Amino acid sequence: MKYNINVLCEANRDLYEIHEYLSEMGENAPKKFKSNYEKFIGQVSNMPFIFPQYAGKPNYRKAPIAYDYLAFYKVDKKRKTVEIYRILNSKRNIENELI
16 A cells, blocks of 8 residues: 655755755756655655664654755654655754754
């Protein structure tokens, strides 16, 4: 059974900022990121537990997207929903960025 995907406001803001940043690198960088992000969405929709728990905050799972960016999400089994909280560069202080 497929899980619904809920991209929270912070993650949407992250996506916008990532797109703006990658656009400065040419047109291929944002396209690659978008393609990998769409692949990630398909994977977690079908298999939400495919990616490991994040050791810093084990109630989150983390998934690599592209260019050192990681998606952080939680799975709600009862509602059959994946909630994407943030998409962050792995070089940031991630634990401070996650709720």
